[in-house]
Amino acid sequence: xxxxxxxxxxxxxxxxxxxxxxxxxxxxxxxxxxxxxxxxxxxxxxxxxxxxxxxxxxxxxxxxxxxxxxxxxxxxxxxxxxxxxxxxxxxxxxxxxxxxxxxxxxxxxxxxxxxxxxxxxxxxxxxxxxxxxxxxxxxxxxxxxxxxxxxxxxxxxxxxxxxxxxxxxxxxxxxxxxxxxxxxxxxxxxxxxxxxxxxxxxxxxxxxxxxxxxxxxxxxxxxxxxxxxxxxxxxxxxxxxxxxxxxxxxxxxxxxxxxxxxxxxxxxxxxxxxxxxxxxxxxxxxxxxxxxxxxxxxxxxxxxxxx
Amino acid sequence: xxxxxxxxxxxxxxxxxxxxxxxxxxxxxxxxxxxxxxxxxxxxxxxxxxxxxxxxxxxxxxxxxxxxxxxxxxxxxxxxxxxxxxxxxxxxxxxxxxxxxxxxxxxxxxxxxxxxxxxxxxxxxxxxxxxxxxxxxxxxxxxxxxxxxxxxxxxxxxxxxxxxxxxxxxxxxxxxxxxxxxxxxxxxxxxxxxxxxxxxxxxxxxxxxxxxxxxxxxxxxxxxxxxxxxxxxxxxxxxxxxxxxxxxxxxxxxxxxxxxxxxxxxxxxxxxxxxxxxxxxxxxxxxxxxxxxxxxxxxxxxxxxxxxxxxxxxxxxxxxxxxxxxxxxxxxxxxxxxxxxxxxxxxxxxxxxxxxxxxxxxxxxxxxxxxxxxxxxxxxxxxxxxxxxxxxxxxxxxxxxxxxxxxxxxxxxxxxxxxxxxxxxx
Numbered sequence: 001x002x003x004x005x006x007x008x009x010x011x012x013x014x015x016x017x018x019x020x021x022x023x024x025x026x027x028x029x030x031x032x033x034x035x036x037x038x039x040x041x042x043x044x045x046x047x048x049x050x051x052x053x054x055x056x057x058x059x060x061x062x063x064x065x066x067x068x069x070x071x072x073x074x075x076x077x078x079x080x081x082x083x084x085x086x087x088x089x090x091x092x093x094x095x096x097x098x099x100x101x102x103x104x105x106x107x108x109x110x111x112x113x114x115x116x117x118x119x120x121x122x123x124x125x126x127x128x129x130x131x132x133x134x135x136x137x138x139x140x141x142x143x144x145x146x147x148x149x150x151x152x153x154x155x156x157x158x159x160x161x162x163x164x165x166x167x168x169x170x171x172x173x174x175x176x177x178x179x180x181x182x183x184x185x186x187x188x189x190x191x192x193x194x195x196x197x198x199x200x201x202x203x204x205x206x207x208x209x210x211x212x213x214x215x216x217x218x219x220x221x222x223x224x225x226x227x228x229x230x231x232x233x234x235x236x237x238x239x240x241x242x243x244x245x246x247x248x249x250x251x252x253x254x255x256x257x258x259x260x261x262x263x264x265x266x267x268x269x270x271x272x273x274x275x276x277x278x279x280x281x282x283x284x285x286x287x288x289x290x291x292x293x294x295x296x297x298x299x300x301x302x303x304x305x306x307x
Numbered sequence: 308x309x310x311x312x313x314x315x316x317x318x319x320x321x322x323x324x325x326x327x328x329x330x331x332x333x334x335x336x337x338x339x340x341x342x343x344x345x346x347x348x349x350x351x352x353x354x355x356x357x358x359x360x361x362x363x364x365x366x367x368x369x370x371x372x373x374x375x376x377x378x379x380x381x382x383x384x385x386x387x388x389x390x391x392x393x394x395x396x397x398x399x400x401x402x403x404x405x406x407x408x409x410x411x412x413x414x415x416x417x418x419x420x421x422x423x424x425x426x427x428x429x430x431x432x433x434x435x436x437x438x439x440x441x442x443x444x445x446x447x448x449x450x451x452x453x454x455x456x457x458x459x460x461x462x463x464x465x466x467x468x469x470x471x472x473x474x475x476x477x478x479x480x481x482x483x484x485x486x487x488x489x490x491x492x493x494x495x496x497x498x499x500x501x502x503x504x505x506x507x508x509x510x511x512x513x514x515x516x517x518x519x520x521x522x523x524x525x526x527x528x529x530x531x532x533x534x535x536x537x538x539x540x541x542x543x544x545x546x547x548x549x550x551x552x553x554x555x556x557x558x559x560x561x562x563x564x565x566x567x568x569x570x571x572x573x574x575x576x577x578x579x580x581x582x583x584x585x586x587x588x589x590x591x592x593x594x595x596x597x598x599x600x601x602x603x604x605x606x607x608x609x610x611x612x613x614x615x616x617x618x619x620x621x622x623x624x625x626x627x628x629x630x631x632x633x634x635x636x637x638x639x640x641x642x643x644x645x646x647x648x649x650x651x652x653x654x655x656x657x658x659x660x661x662x663x664x665x666x667x668x669x670x671x672x673x674x675x676x677x678x679x680x681x682x683x684x685x686x687x688x689x690x691x692x693x694x695x696x697x698x699x700x701x702x703x704x705x706x707x708x709x710x711x712x713x714x715x716x717x718x719x720x721x722x723x724x725x726x727x728x729x730x731x732x733x
Contacts, residue, residue, distance in 0.1 A: 095701075277548075286542070
């Protein structure tokens with residue numbers, strides 16, 4: 001039971017990375033009906049930007065010019081990196097997706113993949129092949145609750161990701177821009193005729209998705225403080241799986257499926273040898289999709305699918 | 308204005324060279340390189356014969372660019388230019404003669420010619436032979452993916468998985484039967500039988516890949532598009548993970564020491580067979596049915612197309628050829644490990660399909676050849692290669708979203724037709 005609870009805590013943390021990344025896929029999908037295959041690499045870029053920002057802030061703080069406590073540095077790092085990474089997302093949209101808006105969707109998928117490769121390689125050229133270690137901004141404190149070890153980092157990661165998801169939900173439900181997004185997701189052809197600025201809304205969608213990916217990147221850097229340029233590939237593809245599993249375009253679905261994927265992976269590793277993790281996790285996904293081909297919250301494919 | 312006219316008249320001189328004339332010219336050029344390439348390379352100041360048309364040398368040592376260009380002009384440009392131009396009349400006569408023969412005979416003659424050119428070209432050094440073999444395998448692999456992604460209009464991510472199945476099955480077969488090694492014991496059959504049973508190994512690999520394709524084909528009855536993409540992606544991960552966990556095939560360490568059975572003629576013949584069968588497949592009734600399913604499944608079904616059977620056949624057929632390509636790949640490199648068949652390979656083969664052109668046999672050939680040669684030629688740039696190739700592909704996607712040569716199949720009669728004007732007596 002204790003082992004189960006311990007793994008539950010780990011799975012919550014692991015799932016929150018997937019959930020945050022999957023949200024970005026899902027948001028872009030609901031409007032453009034295509035998956036931003038560069039998203040995993042935006043997660044990686046976000047982690048690196050967070051690394052740069054936190055190093056800079058730490059230097060600024062320790063030089064005495066502007067002394068800050070570490071928690072403030074962490075908050076500032078997250079906010080500032082989310083802001084900067086949102087521009088990366090907007091640039092990716094402008095370069096790779098806007099010229100292809102009327103092209104077949106597979107072509108846009110290819111440009112996404114290629115932009116991902118460019119981001120990885122560019123990072124490799126800029127930062128070199130060595131891995132960088134993310135500065136530890138907060139001290140790890142371990143609490144023991146009934147034999148289960150919980151660190152303050154884990155609590156923070158799960159809380160921040162839940163908070164961001166909730167904030168996104170409120171943004172989409174309550175604000176004018178969120179309403180514009182929902183309207184565009186409902187009908188891409190007519191809504192622009194009603195005076196909704198298409199390009200701005202799409203750029204905003206990419207910006208928010210990328211900002212969430214950046215937050216995931218920094219949280220990942222806090223939990224596992226080793227960054228390398230190819231870390232986005234596996235995370236990206238797995239979060240993509242989560243986004244599909246949740247039902248394309250569904251925010252609730254993406255969050256739930258992200259956590260579910262985290263749970264599956266952790267618990268498979270708990271019961272079986274950890275080398276079998278991918279094998280069993282993907283077999284389960286294959287089974288789910290065979291019996292529920294449109295995911296948990298998705299609608300069956302219909303005329304609305306612009307192929 | 309004057310310059311364009313000059314260029315046009317200049318080019319017009321070659322507009323009547325038939326394919327066989329070009330083959331003659333190319334054969335002459337590569338034979339020349341084989342005979343006098345080395346002294347000529349030294350004479351123009353190059354250390355040795357440039358392996359890939361001088362591209363590799365130009366990028367490695369920019370100072371040698373004029374020398375490399377001079378070499379390419381002297382060896383390829385000049386002989387080909389003069390020989391093709393001078394032999395228009397006899398070449399057209401020959402082409403007419405060949406054109407009157409049964410189409411099978413004509414095709415065999417042309418393919419023989421093509422093989423001769425490639426053989427002489429690859430004989431210069433081992434590197435060329437390896438690049439050529441890998442390029443031919445890339446053509447097979449790209450074509451097999453194009454059947455699904457281009458003709459059937461689904462986004463399949465599973466092809467590296469099919470390739471892995473084929474590669475491992477063929478490797479286990481040939482390692483177990485013809486090689487003494489630690490994992491599979493002593494050879495069961497004399498190694499001399501290897502070349503005869505090698506096709507069996509490849510076909511078994513293809514069949515295993517096709518069996519694996521059932522896992523993707525059955526869900527494709529109920530779902531399309533993104534969900535099928537994710538199912539095929541899951542399949543890829545499952546295959547890779549399965550092989551990594553199978554101690555029988557040595558898990559992540561991979562299999563090595565496959566017998567050296569994939570010689571250039573073998574790979575070439577399999578590639579020809581692949582192009583022939585896929586070209587016929589997509590031009591057949593079932594190929595047209597594939598296009599109908601892609602464009603509108605419901606309408607196709609209303610027009611009596613059996614959509615399930617069509618999808619199933621397409622998946623099995625495509626996976627079969629991907630499996631064959633995998634078997635050849637394993638025997639060319641004589642080493643396979645599961646890491647080879649991951650997302651990276653997927654991105655590469657998708658790049659080849661979409662660069663060359665969807666729904667097109669020509670396009671696949673062009674895409675596979677250009678991306679593999681570009682990859683090899685840009686090798687001196689090291690990591691910048693992975694900036695240039697993606698950028699190129701993004702530009703192609705933006706200006707030609709379906710690829711360079713989309714929607715075009717090989718029509719051999721048009722290729723082999725002599726190029727005579729209306730007033731010519733032949």
